[in-house]
Amino acid sequence: MSNSAPATIEDVARLAEVSIATVSRAIHMPDKVAKSTRQRVNQAIAITGYTTNAMARSLRMGRSNMILVLAPDIGDPNFSSILIGLENEARAHGYGVLIGHTQNDPERGLEYLKFLSSSQAAGMVLFTGHQPFGHQVVSERLPPSVAVFEPVFDSATPYVGVDDQAGGRKAAEHLLSYGHRRIAFIGDSKTRLGHQRRRKGYDLAMDAARIPANQRMVLDGDGTIESGRLAVEQLFMRDTLPTAFCCVNDATALGVINGLSARGYDLPRDFSVIGFDDVPQATYVKPALTTIRQPRSAIGRQAMALLLQNLGQTGSEHREILILPDLIVRGSVSEPARR
Structure with missing residues (x-):
């Protein structure tokens, strides 16, 4: 041909x-x-x-029958599974998907916005947790949009994602059910709404267990493996150590496991660790990570269905569709060690 x-x-x-x-x-x-x-x-x-x-x-x-997906990190293990759900739903309705990898670079964001302003995309999916940098300058009105993975701060952008608060509570309750009372939460954030909600779920579980706020250990983190390792170093400078780590995501949990293993501790005999997301690496670490699983493909499908429903409308009401996560029990949680 x-x-x-x-x-x-x-x-x-x-x-x-x-x-x-x-x-x-x-x-x-x-x-x-x-x-x-x-x-x-x-x-x-x-x-x-x-x-x-x-x-x-x-x-x-x-x-245009193209949907632009803006993502800061296409290497994130959560991205590909959500993308599959997005693409399958889009294709079933005659739409294609374009990926804009911003790498948190405002210049890249502006390039994609120029693409949008030339009417080459019917809608937009945001993984970034914020509207594109500089969108007020390039275009008066963005196309219909929906956020996934991370809610957009101070925005009417509809959001489809996991119920972070319910998941955070489920993680902490699992540790409490094994008898843990000194549970550290690793990964609190002032800028990521999803991480704040997971912290809120942790607090609700600790409230229900009547553990006072002054007996809780909460450390900030950016959701990376290094932040988990650093949290271990910070906690070992204190007089009182936790018996368990409730981590904001699996990357943080992997960093905690690395930090504890480097100090010679045997997990979960000495410390218990639970994550959030259920990324593929969670099954390969030793011990295999107990975690909260995000229903990633379902999130992608529902987000695209909501976006396609909003196409052609002058405005869309702020909606949140939150999907309950599952607890995945593996080998990183046990009863507290008796010291």
Whole structure:
């Protein structure tokens, strides 16, 4: 096939050896097509470049069917699973997804905003926890947007994510059920709303257990492995140590485990650790990490469904769709050591 000739749906059908109607169903209603047929159609689309050409035609007609996803860190283990949910839902309704990797760089944010202002995106999904830097300068009105993974501070942007408060409470209650009373919360934040909600859940569980606020150990952190390791060093400068660590996310928990292991402690005999997110690395660390699992694909699907519902509306009410997380029990929590 010539590179200069745009591929047609007939080309895809011919290559996949199916009807044109089947190709259309595979693109717009993939759940109604057998998996083996869907795979043949997808392979034919990839070979012919039909999807790309279809998107280009829609842009030439002045109608965008692209959704821009702005993410500060595409290497975050949570990103790919949420993206799968976003993309599957978008594709089922005839939309494509473009990824804008901002790396927290305002200049990159401005570049993507110029793309938005030229009407090349119908909507936007924010992983960043804030509106794009400089959006007031580039455009008077942003396209319909929805936030995932991190709520947007001081904004009417709808949000779809895990119920952070319920998850934080569930994590602390799990530690309390094993008899822990000196439980440190690692990863409090003044800038990340999701982390604040997880801390609130921890406090609610400690309140219910009648543990006074002055007996709780709360340390700030930025959600990185290094912040978890640093928290261990800070706590070992104190007279009273916790028996358990309730961590704001799995990366922090991995840092705590590394810090304790470097000091020669045996986990969970000496200390218990619980995380939040259930990233793939949680199963490989020793001991395997007990954690709170984010329903990432479900978050992606519901976020895209909400965004597509809001397309074409002049304004969308501020909504939050919070999905309850699950407790995943592995090997990093046990009863407190008797010292």
